[in-house]
Amino acid sequence: MQYSFASRTAAMLASPVRHIRENARRHSFISLAEELPAQELFPVKLLEEAAHDVFGSGPDALQYGEPEGYFPLRAWLAGEWEQRKGVRLPPGQILLTTGSQQAIDLIVRLMVDERDPVLVENPTSPGCLQVLSMQGAQVVPVESDEEGVIPDKLEALMIRYRPKLFFATPTFANPTGSLWSAARRQEILDLCRHHQVLVVEDDSYGELHFKQKNESPDKSPHGQSRKFAEAYPSLFALDHAGQGGQVLYIGSFNKTIAPGLRTGWAAGPAPLIEGMYALKQLADMQSSTMNQRLLFQLLTRSRFQWHEHLAMLNKEYSTRLQLILELLKRPFWKDVTYHIPSGGMYVWVRLPDGLDSALLLKAALPKGVAFMPGALCAVGSEGASHIRLNFSHPGREQLLMGMNLIGETISEFTARS
Amino acid sequence: MQYSFASRTAAMLASPVRHIRENARRHSFISLAEELPAQELFPVKLLEEAAHDVFGSGPDALQYGEPEGYFPLRAWLAGEWEQRKGVRLPPGQILLTTGSQQAIDLIVRLMVDERDPVLVENPTSPGCLQVLSMQGAQVVPVESDEEGVIPDKLEALMIRYRPKLFFATPTFANPTGSLWSAARRQEILDLCRHHQVLVVEDDSYGELHFKQKNESPDKSPHGQSRKFAEAYPSLFALDHAGQGGQVLYIGSFNKTIAPGLRTGWAAGPAPLIEGMYALKQLADMQSSTMNQRLLFQLLTRSRFQWHEHLAMLNKEYSTRLQLILELLKRPFWKDVTYHIPSGGMYVWVRLPDGLDSALLLKAALPKGVAFMPGALCAVGSEGASHIRLNFSHPGREQLLMGMNLIGETISEFTARS
Secondary structure (H helix, E strand, O other), X not given: OOOOOOOOHHHHHOOOHHHHHHHHOOOOOEEOOOOOOOHHHOOHHHHHHHHHHHHHOOHHHHOOOOOOOOHHHHHHHHHHHHHHHOOOOOHHHEEEEOOHHHHHHHHHHHHOOOOOEEEEEOOOOHHHHHHHHHOOOEEEEEOEEOOEEOHHXXXXXXXHHOOOEEEEOOEOOOOOOOEOOHHHHHHHHHHHHHHOOEEEEEOOOOOOEOOOOOOOOOOOHHHHHHHHHHHOXXXXXXXXXXXXXXXXXXXXXXXXXXXXXXXXXXXXXXXXXXXXXXXHHHHHOOOOHHHHHHHHHHHHOOOOOHHHHHHHHHHHHHHHHHXXXXXXXXXXXXXXXXXXXXXXXXXXXXXXXXXXXHHHHHHHHHHOEEOEEHHHHOXXXXXXXXXXXXXXXXXXXXXXXXXXXXXXXXXXXXXHO | OOOOOOOOHHHHHOOOHHHHHHHHOOOOOEEOOOOOOOHHHOOHHHHHHHHHHHHHOOHHXXXXXXXXXXXXXXXXXXXXXXXXXXXXXXXHHEEEEOOHHHHHHHHHHHHOXXXXXXXXXXXXXXXXXXXXXXXOOEEEEEOEEOOEEOHHHHHHHHHHHOOOEEEEOOEOOOOOOOEOOHHHHHHHHHHHHHHOOEEEEEOOOOOOEOOOOOOOOOOOHHHHHHHHHHHOOOHHHHOOOOOOOOEEEEEXXXXXXXXXXXXXXXXXXXXXXXXXXXXXXXHHOOOOHHHHHHHHHHHHOOOOOHHHHHHHHHHHHHHHHHHHHHHOOOHHHOOOEEOOOOEOOEEEEEOOOOOOHHHHHHHHHHHOEEOEEHHHHOOOHHHHHEEEEXXXXXXXXXXXXXXXXXXXXXXXXXXXX
């Protein structure tokens, strides 16, 4: 029979991401398109021990639990915020989700009606743009400079569109890896407060900050992480952990511990968390209590050291970033431009003039390599001229070969013109 | 600040379910309102062993996996269908979800635009009604008799509304526990085919069938289950596992193995599974590969016996059903009516004339007991006169005390009138 889909699904169904992913399953295929952490750094052994303890505690861990998420894990998150970022956050204002993607979907379903204008730091994550398009939002891109979103531009758009929401990723945005300055953070928060626009702050990559060159080498992992949080406070922390009512914060363990645990969270003003909680029940009842208990066991009752783990991850990712930056200096890549990120998992590369990233992808796939075409990460024309390269997942050899193959493809295009 | 929610969220936020659940956390509280399986029957020990093996296999199990779900588990499901229900189903036409609730949410988001008419077997699960209301569907209830949905009524509504979807639960509906006759199943499927209406068949409770009195006692668990599938084929099986394109089938391990694994599935025509797959990625990227591997390990590489497990579950639930039926014979309950289900987890009870289930709940909560008020499970006035009682979760003592407390509350109302 013929099926008639809802009106807004058409664009979504045409996404090329599935095509990339199906290619990526071929054994020899190299994908720099994914949003994958390095699996060789997962704490597998400690999780196995944690699983032993969780299952050993009886069947409760396998039953439905609190739909808002396992309370001790929410309390742990609140404690972590207080200790490391100096802000108090009641566990009741935290909702555990399957990841940041689900948190984005829930807040958008909660607040956005068809044709509602929503401001978006541009470029932004493909997942965020898909959710907004599915909900029928009018997506309004906001321009940035090297310090972050540009206040004047943001304010003009707020006045013009009176949006309900502004999506921002001040710390290591997907795809750009950009980091807003401290001054800019406060300025933007003040503007949002003045114009009564809720900020949705996606901090999924916020823990992946690499050591600065001028940083003292003897700092402890905990000290490093605290220092970073002081230098670049999240908008949520500036808003006193949501007490100002201005920021909904989104975080995740999927990039820092392991995606298989499917655990992220939203934190913020009580009415929003309540609403997302109600929506989460209709979306999937609740996330896995079992997985949340596993995480809690790992974080608090095992030899696992959270801050040491982050420091290890960041050291390794920093090395991988150095490698991809080295590769970007090779001749194939001479006509591209990019900013060097100091955290996250991606480099956002501007292609040589006139080269379209979708066409480039089409030529690269048969060579056995993929990247994320910029159009999926951006509103407007900027996307077509950019590609997103992931450096966290591919091993050294893969990165080397993948970058060669993409570079070669670029040179084939530029040689022609 | 003031938050302005999307227009359709208001009704959802007023749901009394959270209130019931918060009460249920009080230690001495007895809830017959929940949709919980019996946790003392979870295969905890075998899952612990499976976890040991899964984590031991390396970090792959903790990485993002296939968004449509772990292939071997989908292939296992396909094999199970072929072996037990005699129908072939390509694993590519199965999407693993977090549970049946997510499958319902995805198909509704995929197909339903605001004000689209959707036919619903009435009463139906609270979760299904919430999803439809959130999507802005025009929910049209369809009446049933003791054999299932009434063909004439269904056809008249199909002609009048030309709906895209019809939600049905032919086997042990939540809340009624009703079971459609074999003839009625074919008749309804033929009607849907004739009028080109897609059936969404929620079979979440379909494995929970209790032994019939006339059944031969020496039948093996596998034989029992096969015999049941022959006597009461799912609409999906009658439609040749979706090859007819007429049925989207929804199933779940959450009620039969453990909800903490958060694994259910949708199976059906390729265009629908493709669309739900795309939507699932924007909803939460994917369900947990780790949990899916755990299940696969349990089902195929451990001492766990799936059909023996189901037989054990059904024997125990059948005993619990007998108990609640005994309790319903007590004097407090003399003015209620109900059908005796032969499977599932609920009894749907019609209250004495004039007694409103929401008022009854209000009076019952302070006594430390809850049930599901019928209005959450039904469209129209039928809900107010009914309550749903869960018999799978409470232990013997709890069921006894809970039923006494509810009965006492009923008698306080009826004594007054």
